[in-house]
Amino acid sequence: DTEVTQTPKHLVMGMTNKKSLKCEQHMGHRAMYWYKQKAKKPPELMFVYSYEKLSINESVPSRFSPECPNSSLLNLHLHALQPEDSALYLCASSQGGAIHEQYFGPGTRLTVT
């Protein structure tokens, strides 16, 4: 199983809503990542979890809150988002640190109205 799954595929939320994005992998990978990608731009790293601990937070606003309940799951909790937060949110995982190839999920297309 070389798959990273993400749910939901699409999400539309208002600025006062609270929602969560979910990511799952069963490859035994110990590092998991959240990226944000806007149209025609490269993925931008948001957070890195290594061995279930947050190791990198790329100065992401607190309206995005990551959570890693166990080594296979990664969540991104969303609250009070802005329309400019609309983007494709990608989850990835890798065996270890940066030397290892990251496997990406299909992404969640988020629209904030």
Next chain:
Amino acid sequence: DQQVKQNSPSLSVQEGRISILNCDYTNSMFDYFLWYKKYPAEGPTFLISISSIKDKNEDGRFTVFLNKSAKHLSLHIVPSQPGDSAVYFCAASDTGNTPLVFGKGTRLSVIA
């Protein structure tokens, strides 16, 4: 400051011919390089990688060349197929566990 640059936003190639995608980097600490392919509305898919101890890595139709002195790498696809039409991202890292740095991508169109 962009540490990984893909200066061609798009490239059009005839089916059966060679596609050459280029990538330049500025950080001399980068020692591991990857290419990802991305279709619309999907996550990037890992294609091929190369570490700085090599200057070439081949996997089927895909070959990556690394020129460390020029801080340049390229992805060759031969023969190109219509299914190769996608956005290709170059990414680099310093294996001191820094996260991947992505280029802006090159959109490849393979014309039948």
